[in-house]
Amino acid sequence: MAQIYLDNAATTKMSKTAIKAMLPYMDEIYGNPSSLHSVGQKAAEALTESRRRIAKRLGCDEKEILFTSGGSESDNQAILSAATIGERKGKKHIVSTAFEHHAVLHTLQKLKKHGFEITLLPVSEDGLITEQQVENAIRPDTCLVSVMYANNEIGTIQPIEKIGEICRKKGVIFHTDAVQAVGHVRVDVQREHIDMLSLSAHKFHGSKGIGALYVRKGIPLTSLIEGGAQERGKRAGTENIPAIVGMAVALDEACENMEKNTKKLTKLRNMLIDGLSTIPHSVLNGDCEKRLPTNVSFCFEGIEGESLLLLLDDKGICASSGSACTSGSLDPSHVLLAIGRVHDIAHGSLRLTLSEENTEEEIKYTVSAVKEVVAYLRGMSPIWRDLVNGKKEFIIK
Amino acid sequence: MALYSEKVMDHFRNPRNVGVIENADGIGEVGNAKCGDIMKIYLKIEDGIIADVKFETFGCGSAIASSSMATELIKGEPVSEALALTNKAVVEALDGLPAHKLHCSVLAEEAIKKAIQDYYEKNGIEYDKTQFPNCENCSHCSAHAE
Structure with missing residues (x-):
């Protein structure tokens, strides 16, 4: 792809x-x-x-x-x-x-x-x-x-x-x-x-x-x-x-193309949201109705956003994150903190923003790529191990 | 991405020694989730030699690469050599890290030291406590907060 x-x-x-x-x-x-x-x-x-x-x-x-x-x-x-x-x-x-x-x-x-x-x-x-x-x-x-x-x-x-x-x-x-x-x-x-x-x-x-x-x-x-x-x-x-x-x-x-684009984008966005929602211990950031037809933002517990972005880039997907490590600053995104995501969770954020050029095929590929990368990173995360073994409590249920 | 050297990307994409050692002789965990990176090192020590080492890391690309490189550098080495590993040696072996990512290499050095300290404690081996980082007053996270 x-x-x-x-x-x-x-x-x-x-x-x-x-x-x-x-x-x-x-x-x-x-x-x-x-x-x-x-x-x-x-x-x-x-x-x-x-x-x-x-x-x-x-x-x-x-x-x-x-x-x-x-x-x-x-x-x-x-x-x-x-x-x-x-x-x-x-x-x-x-x-x-x-x-x-x-x-x-x-x-x-x-x-x-x-x-x-x-x-x-x-x-x-x-x-x-x-x-x-x-x-x-x-x-x-x-x-x-x-x-x-x-x-x-x-x-x-x-x-x-x-x-x-x-x-x-x-x-x-x-x-x-x-x-x-x-x-x-x-x-x-x-x-x-x-x-x-x-x-x-x-x-x-x-x-x-x-x-x-x-x-x-x-x-x-x-x-x-x-x-x-x-x-x-x-x-x-x-x-x-x-x-x-x-x-x-x-x-x-x-x-001129807004109506047509909005219809297409909303469909793609919802496909992406539905697909990523099946990842356990993940959460959509922001209201699902009152949002731009182009924006999908998620947090995944137990992983860090920069490594997620780098691995997605290896799979051909250009995305963004509110993790501290991606911004060059030392704190995670002030937006995610403002909506009450704690630091641990905000570090594991992923933002995917669409244009009318994107296709359903691309969205399907992206969903499976994100699933794969999240699972891989969780596999090497000491936090994830503690969460799974019950030593720590999940923040995102 | 030009942010990282090819060495860093290689160790990030194909990390060496990922995993867990059951019944490890020493375990060291440093960092915290609030800061966005945690490193955990597992050691198997036989006759004063690091016979095996594994790591788990929650963190960015350079954190994963630093863990991978650090484990490579100490595997098969005497414990005294592993104890002498500096973050600088990790950075050099990775062909450099961006300035704001240097703390990842510090974490790797500290995680190894902590695992060795754990090994000493478990086996009642006398050691010089000043050689080890004090996690209670670790500067890592306060540096993050600045």
Whole structure:
């Protein structure tokens, strides 16, 4: 079996249509959109057209789209902008969740050093937060609520519309990191009362190094990069036209095929979940209904994730894990800890994230490969021996 | 994956001496599940020689490879040689480990020492306690927590 790519939450393969659309902007239409001459103006047209297409897909005005280098920059800029607005009004409290991406968490930590108070809402065992939690956490001095649309590790989808409604009612800016959601589920910033939204092209078959921040009209942005009038003065630097064109095309493609893809992916995802659930002492991370059609995340007791990934790679399967050893950091994933998985269990995690290119045959092969590797690693695990011999109690029943 | 040397990958993919020795003369277990690695070494000692050695490991690729290499290095050697095995020797034999994985080789050294200590204790053999790691104050997990 050839290589099976199941790490689409990390990054996706680029869309052929997007690549094709990008090429002319690296070749004959190489102009700088800030230039007045015709070569530059052709690039400027592409910029405007791409902005219009992306805005349409999110349900906003094109003036509300700011191009950035990707999800992390968008998250940084959204949060720092809301903090600047809040500070001016003497509001220095921010509500977020314990399982956000580090682009959000680290930015919040930075603000904490500048005197902001941060409330990180705890996450349920199913990987969900509720709108009531958000409502209860909002104070008169709250300047921002930032809740991710869908979690990058366990794929759970949060009640964004309801949270948006509460924030709008209370007059608090609502930002959502929608990096894992855009292009995979229907996002509508109007209906969902979203004030700021981060997205990244390479999660929906666009290129790396490009993303966008949607900002509702009337919310002033703080620029992170100074030095030019690009993006209405809020993000200096010559626009990455090829990548922006590719992002617009990839998003259009993803949205046009969403219904069809969702149906296919949900079937594959459920096949994978059902298959892996037959492994004894394993557990699915995150709610099985309120989750992205692309995400499968499991913990297997008695083994460690990195060795699992290396052996799966030997079998041609590209996967990911929240184990400490795979991240270069020393603790297992903060997401798995946030949903209450203890360290021992979180080390044995496996994330498989699908794309519409995956097939049923690949899923069947993957299920049997994971079963085989888990059994092999358990066979050499002293913890597993103790569990089986009753010297230790199983944590996952 | 370029993270590891070919030697590490070889010992990870085809680990030597995996398993258990029934009625082992010495058993040493180090690490803990919270940190993500546990190593257990079983020794069969005959006439002061490591006649057989087996290991079980819960851990990442380098933990499994370090266990495998360490057991290879001491098999057939006198106990005194096994006791002198350093984590550095394990790392060198593996053609290196990434910096953040060096603790895996430390675990291998300590697991062997602990198994030998167990052998001494079981057989009432006098030994110098300072030669052995003190697991109560082991730096391994506190280093992890930093």
